[in-house]
Amino acid sequence: MTPWLLLVGLAAAAPPVTVWSTDLQADDGGLVPSGDPDQWAWGTIEAGPEEGFAGPNGWATRLAQVHMNHADDRLTLPTRSLSDTTQPVLVLTHWHDLEPGDADYGVVEFHDGIAWSPVAPLDGPEAFDGESEGWRTDYFPLDRVADLSDVRLRFFADGAVARDGWVVGAVELVDGDPVPPRVSIHTAPTDTQDIPGPYPVEAHATDDVAVTDVRLVWYAGASERAEAPMTEAEPGVFTGGLPGADPGTSIVWWVEARDAAENVGIATGPTFRVYLPAPTHLQAPDGRIVDTTVPLTWTPPDTPWDITDYIVYRGGEPVASTPAPPIDAPVASAHDVFTVSARFDTSSGYFEGDQSDPVDVTAYPPTILRVAPAAAWPGDTLHIEVQGRYLLLEDGAVSLDLGSGLTVDQLEVIDVDTIEARVQVADSASPGPRTVAIDTDHHTVTAHGAFDVRTDSTRPVIRATNPAFLVRGERERLLVRTNVALPDDPRLDLGPGIVIEDAVRLDDTIARFTVSVASDAVLGDRTPELDIGTRLLSGPTVDIRAPQPAPETLCAATPRTSFGWLSLPALLALFRRRSLGRE
């Protein structure tokens, strides 16, 4: 027969048919124990595998203990004629833990009408000893057996060493070829930076009859199952290749071999990963970092590809990139976790590689928390307070910037987190939100939109003063009314020669000041400046006047005017009329 005809013939072989089986979870299946010391038992498996193959129950040399020594025990299958089968095979699923060697072992025997003889399985050793390393399935041809009751399991043990013994998990009789091909992998890919692929695989596949098909099956990352036939390079040796994959893809794969009865043998290959390597030795400075950034360094990865740049991640989010280390990466909280990855120029395109091991950074980013007041109008003079966290402000080493048109002409560090400043807002200052920036010898901290220049009509001002004039050498009570709430201790300034002796806040918007005017105070209009703590308010002028002179001296030093002379007769007439009227 030619190989081609053989393949056709094999392809036509029918799958095996189960002609007898038993459910060992339900009962003992009719198997009969015997021998010496007659230790085979059916029930819940507590020793060895600690459970049966398909549930808690099964047959075992002993259920809950190691086997007994000096043993020759048998477990005979129930009666079932094999006359209706053409290719009867016993399929035994079992587990064993025996002393290795020929001192303790198990074997399957058949009776040919005269004597019991061992049956060699279709694939594997005739006797079982040592450890099975899990449940195993063996196939025993029963061509020369008339009835299933002519088959038994036999266990031998000498007088030394007792282990968990022999356990039967399942037993069935099939008609046909139940034996799958035996497959092993001889060449397997490992983790690789080879992006284009393919990744070669070599497998050996044999069968008790013949292998009809061998193929590679794989999952690449989250993609669908894929498969490809392998080529028989020489008898029993099959080669194939897994296709290239993007970096970061894990490939799970195996080899499937089939025989004519559609039995499938599988060998699982080691999962491997297509990757581009991560930078190593990512480091940050030890100790407390007080800054908005942290300097990070790392070692470039070993790779055949060109590296275009590096991406820095903070808490899993990309925050910075650089063509080469080091970099000052922005921090967000006291405890940040950073990683870094490289971007590669490969023959398959640009790809980002693996992220490095993380580095924990204890950093305290200086932050501006509060600016008060947070708004001004063109022409204002303000006392603003800026407070923050971890600012570490030091006297003489701080500057404050609120943008063009706003001039800081006094600045005082109150404590590490607080500054107070006097700010002049130019008449030409453009309206809109401003960025507040504090600059120290160690860092610059900004707060975008933390201050606003306004042009609306809500500008705080002095609405009125009463009286509207003050007199040299006199003490006066001056009422000042504003359009904003006053502090408990408003402070008024009317310029040189005018002393504000006390201030009383009468209500939210009105204050009363006791004002004394020096006898030589300069005459004329004064623009009041009312300090309400956060800003200086101005308003209507207050006129400083000389005291009204006594009548007898009033004109002594002043020239008479022609108007005065002309009006004298009229005034005398007025005086005369008033005197007459009284009478």
Add this chain to the structure above:
Amino acid sequence: MSPPTARHFLLPRCTLGCVVGLVGCTEFVLRDNPEPTDDEVEVTETFKQVDRPRVDLLFVVDNTASMEPARAALADAAESFVATLDADQLAWQLGVVSTDLDSHLSGVLQGEPWIITPATTDGPAALARALDVAPGQAPTGGLGAATRALTEPRRSTDNRGFRRPDAALHIVVLSDADDQSGSVLGVEPAEAFLELLDDEATMSGHPTALSAVVGDPGTGCTGLAGTALPGDIYAEVAEASDGAVASICDADLGTVVRQLGTLVQDGTRRFELQAVPVPDTVRVEVDGVRLDGVWELDLDPPAIVLDTPPPLGSALSVRYTIARSVTE
């Protein structure tokens, strides 16, 4: 309403004056007269001593196991302690170091944040965290740890910003053992530390002191966590620097520390006047009590400078006659 007789009396006089005035001059002429009057103007300016004196508070806390109950008591008192500082209108900064001299963190301010201020979010909790210092072992050296905290390299690295150039300094040591800072301060640790306090006072122009909450000098004591050894060296420094000495065995440690917290404070001594006074007319009073011989008058700019700051919360009044000199 004025009596009619008066009205009748006044009208002719007023009318006459007005007539004379109107006949002889114009309003323009009145306002154009810059000649000063002969009147003397006496004024009284009043100042409140609330200039938020600055004080840097450094707690030096024994972190050995026997002090754990004392540290817990302090942490429990953190809220009332911070409230006391705020109520006293102090511009305070507060830091905590352990007495440990062997740790790589010796002299490093503890906690997050490690400098607590009135602006610190939940200051009492921050103080409690800072007081929860990592456990250490004897020997302890509070003077050595404080020295490290206040000198280089810590001063401008780990503890940067804690010590302000214009603030008083108050160090409060809490320990149930005496100082053993020989490895840092030499054979005379008290003397060496007092020199440090003097240097700090000279640099800042403000007082410095150490207060000791320690075992009773000479005898020791028994309290919260058993026996406390006499804190003789700490007490020596406290007494020499005008600090206080209290017993670590006091049942109410929180109150002790709260009382000590505001011990060192320093208000302003200079009060600027709004006008130049006639020197021999100046009278100064604090809370109604006249002060003589303990102040000076500066004339440019005009100010009263006291020898010592008036107490916080006190009212200072300055009465004077404005000198006749137009300043513009």
